[in-house]
Amino acid sequence: MRVLVWHVHGSWMTSFVQGAEEYLVPVVPNRGPEGRGRARTWDWPSSVVEVTPEQLRETPFDVVVLQRPEELELLERWTGLRAGIDVPAVYVEHNTPAGHAVATRHPLADRTDITIAHVTAFNALVWDCGDAPTTLVDHGIVDPGLRYTGERERVGVVVNEPVRRWRVAGTDQLLRMAQHVGVDVYGMGMAALEEAARTWRGDTAPDLTLHDDVPQGAMHDLLARDRAYFHPYRWTSLGLSLLEAMALGLPVLAFATTAAPEAVPPSAGLVSNDPDALAARARRWLHDPDEARETGLAARAHVLSHFGLDRFLADWHRLLKEVAR
Numbered sequence: 001m002r003v004l005v006w007h008v009h010g011s012w013m014t015s016f017v018q019g020a021e022e023y024l025v026p027v028v029p030n031r032g033p034e035g036r037g038r039a040r041t042w043d044w045p046s047s048v049v050e051v052t053p054e055q056l057r058e059t060p061f062d063v064v065v066l067q068r069p070e071e072l073e074l075l076e077r078w079t080g081l082r083a084g085i086d087v088p089a090v091y092v093e094h095n096t097p098a099g100h101a102v103a104t105r106h107p108l109a110d111r112t113d114i115t116i117a118h119v120t121a122f123n124a125l126v127w128d129c130g131d132a133p134t135t136l137v138d139h140g141i142v143d144p145g146l147r148y149t150g151e152r153e154r155v156g157v158v159v160n161e162p163v164r165r166w167r168v169a170g171t172d173q174l175l176r177m178a179q180h181v182g183v184d185v186y187g188m189g190m191a192a193l194e195e196a197a198r199t200w201r202g203d204t205a206p207d208l209t210l211h212d213d214v215p216q217g218a219m220h221d222l223l224a225r226d227r228a229y230f231h232p233y234r235w236t237s238l239g240l241s242l243l244e245a246m247a248l249g250l251p252v253l254a255f256a257t258t259a260a261p262e263a264v265p266p267s268a269g270l271v272s273n274d275p276d277a278l279a280a281r282a283r284r285w286l287h288d289p290d291e292a293r294e295t296g297l298a299a300r301a302h303v304l305s306h307f308g309l310d311r312f313l314a315d316w317h318r319l320l321k322e323v324a325r
Contacts, residue, residue, distance in 0.1 A: 001020075001021045001022070001062045001324060002024060002060065002062050003021045003022065003024065003061065003064070003065055004056070004061045004063070004065070004075075005017075005023055005025060005064070005065040005067075006026055006035070006036075006066075006067060006068070006071055007025050007026075007035075007039060008068060008094075009067070009094055009240075010216075011042075011216075011241070012092075012119070012139070012240060013042075014039065014042045014043070014044065014142055014216075015139070015140050015141055015142055015312055015313075017044050017045060018045065018142060019317055020313075020317065021047070021317070022049065023047055023049065024049055024059060025037055025048055025049065025050055025051065026050075026051055026052070026053065026056065026074075027051065034074060035053070041213075041216055042216050043216075043217070053078040057080075061087070062088070062320075063088045063090065063324040064081075064083055064087055064089045064090075065089075065090050065320075066083060066089055066092070067091070067092045067094060069107040075087075084111065084114040088323045089113075089114045089323070090114070090116075090117050090319065090323050091108050091114050091116050092117050092119065092137075093106065093116055093118050093119065093123055093127060094119055095123075095236075095237055096122070096236060096258060097127055102125075102126045102128075103128060104127065106128060106129045106130070109128060109129050109131075109132055110130035110131045111132050112132060112133065114132065114133075115132075115133045115319070116129050116132050116133070116134045116135075117135050117136070117137050117319065118136050118137075119137065119138065119238065120136075120138065120139075120237045120258070120259040121136055121138075121259070121262070122237070122238075122258045122259040122262075123259075124136050135319060137312070137315045137316060137319060138312070139243060139307050140307055140311060140312020140313065141243050141244055141247060141303070141307055141308075141309065141312075142309055143247055143304065143308075144244060144247055144248055145247075146248070146300060147220060147224035147248050147249065148224045148248055148293065148300075149224060149225050150227045150250075150292055150296070152182075152184070152225045153181075153182065153227055153286045154181065154184050154286075155177065155181050155182070155183050155184070155226060155227065155228050155230045155253070156183075156184045156185075156223045156226035156228070156229050156230070156245070156250070157174055157177075157183055157185045157186070157229070157230050157231075158185075158187055158223065158241035158245070159171070159174070159185065159186075159187045159232070159233075159241075160188045160189060161187075161188060162174065162185070162187065162189060162192070162193045163189060163192035163195075164192070167234060167235075168233065168234060168235050169232065169234075169236075170232030171193070171196070171232070173232040173255070174230070174232045175197060175200050175206045176206075176275055176279075177230055177232065177282065178197075178206030179202050179205075179206055180283060181207070181282045181283060181286060182207040182208075183206070183209070183230070184208075184222070184223075184226055185208060185209070185210050185211065186211045186214055186219050187212075188212065189212075190210040190211065190212035191212070220248055223248060227286055227292050228252065228253060228282055228285045228292055229242070229245035229246075229250040229251070229252045230252075230278070230282065231245075231252060231254040231255070233254075233255065233258075234255060234257055235257065235258065236258060237258060237259060238258065238259040238263055242260070243263065243303050246268060246296075246299035246300055247300055247303050248296075249297060249300045250296050251285060251292050252268060252270075253270050253271075253278045253282060254269070254270075254271050255278075256272055257273070263303075263306075264302075267299075268295060268298050268299035268302050268303075269281075269295060269299060
């Protein structure tokens with residue numbers, strides 16, 4: 001089966017393209033949002049083929065996987081095909097609603113010709129999709145392997161554009177945590193975070209070490225040296241960085257929002273809406289590496305059993321066959 005899919009979310013896409021299908025990924029000259037092409041910092045198989053808008057007009061495909069509303073217009077402009085009408089389509093909803101938490105209408109609400117695939121049960125619950133057909137395909141991740149050493153008495157965080165996404169990403173809580181323990185931050189937009197940290201009005205200066213836009217494999221090696229992982233997000237579906245940290249063998253700390261309470265059992269870490277409780281657990285693990293390691297092993301076992309790649313790919317293969325037939 002040949003699948004047209006845009007490169008939007010790198011970690012999710014890295015899992016998605018491990019399947020048995022052939023994947024056409026649009027690319028435009030500046031590799032901007034309309035077509036980023038193949039990943040530069042993730043390892044993708046040869047079954048992922050870049051196609052320009054011009055090539056796409058001459059390249060047949062069986063189904064399109066949409067992830068943003070604007071892709072409906074791009075598809076029609078580039079190929080003359082209408083999603084759900086001229087070509088079978090699935091829309092992957094990665095995000096929680098940006099508007100009212102439970103009253104926001106989905107952009108494809110009431111479209112009966114395109115299935116909306118939610119990535120968490122929480123998303124499926126809160127989005128108002130009207131009469132549109134919906135399904136749930138839980139995340140699956142490529143196992144990075146047990147790399148945990150925990151040798152650094154610091155807490156790792158993975159976040160892109162933390163200043164632009166300030167409250168959504170919980171950047172204020174990241175800085176608050178860094179007043180209690182040393183924090184290593186990995187992601188894009190670290191220069192802006194460095195500037196924000198200088199003007200932070202906390203009682204003490206945050207202890208931050210920033211790692212800007214490190215390739216995924218190298219980032220996993222660095223993150224695995226941290227004693228624990230902190231997921232400061234207030235409002236996100238279920239960050240794949242949290243699942244990847246668990247798979248690496250890190251014990252985790254997260255706020256009890258959206259899908260985190262289901263993803264992180266008590267054996268794998270602490271999920272709480274009390275920042276002081278999370279900071280206290282971080283300090284405890286810094287002083288007790290044996291407990292941190294034991295908790296991290298439980299986190300890894302849980303994530304592999306619940307978010308394994310084989311189940312994820314089987315679910316997607318089944319859904320694509322159902323939609324494309």
